[in-house]
Structure formats: C-alpha cells, structure tokens
Amino acid sequence: EVQLVEFGGGLVKPGGSVRLSCAASGFSFSSYSINWVRQAPGKGLEWVSSINMIGSFYADSVKGRFTVSRDDANNSVYLQMNSLRADDTAIYFCARLAAAGTTPIYYFDSWGQGTPVTVSS
Amino acid sequence: DIQMIQSPSTLSASVGDKVTITCRASLSISTWLAWYQQKPGKAPNLLIYKASNLQSGVPSRFSGSGSGTEITLTISSLQPDDFASYYCQQYNTYPITFGQGTRLEIK
Numbered sequence: 001e002v003q004l005v006e007f008g009g010g011l012v013k014p015g016g017s018v019r020l021s022c023a024a025s026g027f028s029f030s031s032y033s034i035n036w037v038r039q040a041p042g043k044g045l046e047w048v049s050s051i052n053m054i055g056s057f058y059a060d061s062v063k064g065r066f067t068v069s070r071d072d073a074n075n076s077v078y079l080q081m082n083s084l085r086a087d088d089t090a091i092y093f094c095a096r097l098a099a100a101g102t103t104p105i106y107y108f109d110s111w112g113q114g115t116p117v118t119v120s121s
Numbered sequence: 122d123i124q125m126i127q128s129p130s131t132l133s134a135s136v137g138d139k140v141t142i143t144c145r146a147s148l149s150i151s152t153w154l155a156w157y158q159q160k161p162g163k164a165p166n167l168l169i170y171k172a173s174n175l176q177s178g179v180p181s182r183f184s185g186s187g188s189g190t191e192i193t194l195t196i197s198s199l200q201p202d203d204f205a206s207y208y209c210q211q212y213n214t215y216p217i218t219f220g221q222g223t224r225l226e227i228k
Binding site: 035044045046047050057059060093095098104105106107108109111112113114 | 155166170210217218221222
C-alpha cells in the first residue's frame with residue numbers, strides 16, 4: 001500500500017525557517033516524482049514544488065525561498081522553507097505523481113495527510 | 122500560467138440529485154485534467170484523470186467529460202458521502218494549477 005507521511009510543521013515567526021519531511025513507503029520511491037501542495041485555511045489547493053530524478057521545480061510564489069530535496073536511500077523528500085511570510089500559512093501535503101519516470105507533470109494518485117505550518121509573530 | 126475557473130463555487134443539492142461541476146481553462150488543456158474530492162480535515166482523493174477516466178475504486182456514479190477549455194464532472198445520483206469539496210487540476214502545462222474548488226452541500 002502506498003503511504004506518504006508528512007511531519008515537521010509548526011508555528012514559525014515571519015522571516016523564519018522550517019523543514020518539512022515526507023516519508024514514503026509501499027512503492028519504488030526513486031522512480032516517482034514527489035510534489036508539495038499547500039492549502040491555506042479555508043482556501044483551495046496550490047501546487048508548490050516537485051522533485052523527480054531529473055530536477056526540481058517551484059511555483060513562482062516560493063521560488064528562491066523554498067528548496068526541495070530527496071533522499072532515495074531513506075525514501076524521503078524534504079521541503080526547506082526560508083524567509084517565511086504570513087501568506088505561507090497552510091497545510092502542506094506531499095503527493096505522488098501518478099506516472100513513474102521522468103514525466104515532470106501529471107496528476108496525483110496518492111497524498112499524505114498534511115502537516116500544518118503557521119507563520120505568525 | 123493556465124487559470125482554472127470552477128463553477129459553481131457552491132452547490133446545494135439533495136440525495137439522489139444529478140449534479141454537474143464545470144472547470145474552464147484559460148487555454149486549451151486537451152484532456153489533461155483530473156478531479157479530486159476533499160472532505161474537511163482530509164487530503165484530496167483522486168476521482169478522475171485524463172478528463173474521463175475513473176480512478177480505481179471510485180463509484181461509477183462519478184463521470185467526467187469534455188476537452189479543450191471546458192471539462193465537466195457529473196455525479197449521477199448524489200449519495201450522503203458525496204457532500205464535500207471538489208477540485209479540478211490541469212496538467213497540460215507547468216505550473217500545475219487547480220480550480221478554486223466547488224463546495225457541494227446538502228440542500
């Protein structure tokens with residue numbers, strides 16, 4: 001069974017940093033792109049970042065502030081979030097792209113339960 | 122970026138009703154569109170991909186149709202478990218973008 005579990009969220013001051021983790025199991029992790037999608041309180045879904053075997057990609061809203069990385073040996077993906085702002089407050093989900101390989105864009109067939117990040121002084 | 126506009130934003134309906142949610146794209150996305158259902162406090166759940174393909178395990182009362190700039194999700198006979206929010210997602214062009222969501226509530 002495919003499982004994704006996020007952790008690392010919490011309360012952070014504006015300008016601060018936090019590192020989210022996404023631990024995966026139940027599939028050939030290194031073959032798949034893992035994405036981060038966020039949802040601000042009461043709002044819709046916003047794609048944030050993705051990483052696959054050929055590179056990483058970012059939404060304009062986080063480019064230069066967030067960095068995604070992966071550790072295939074430990075089946076994990078990380079999102080380093082720096083220079084946080086109030087509008088980064090959201091639930092952060094990791095999600096698996098449905099297609100294995102180097103496909104950079106597709107739909108998501110598995111999601112974690114999300115981890116909340118609150119940016120407030 | 123391709124903008125995805127869902128309509129309606131809120132939909133009130135009764136058990137047994139047939140409902141349709143529409144997603145309009147600012148540019149043609151062919152059939153590169155997925156639909157998700159999300160319940161409060163939970164992660165989104167994939168319903169349909171490539172506009173009309175039902176994900177394994179999803180009830181057949183859900184269906185999708187359309188291509189280009191207008192794609193629809195239809196629920197043929199609403200069940201109590203279907204009252205939730207629904208989102209479309211285009212995967213034709215980076216960046217991936219979602220519709221703003223449709224909240225389906227009990228009338």
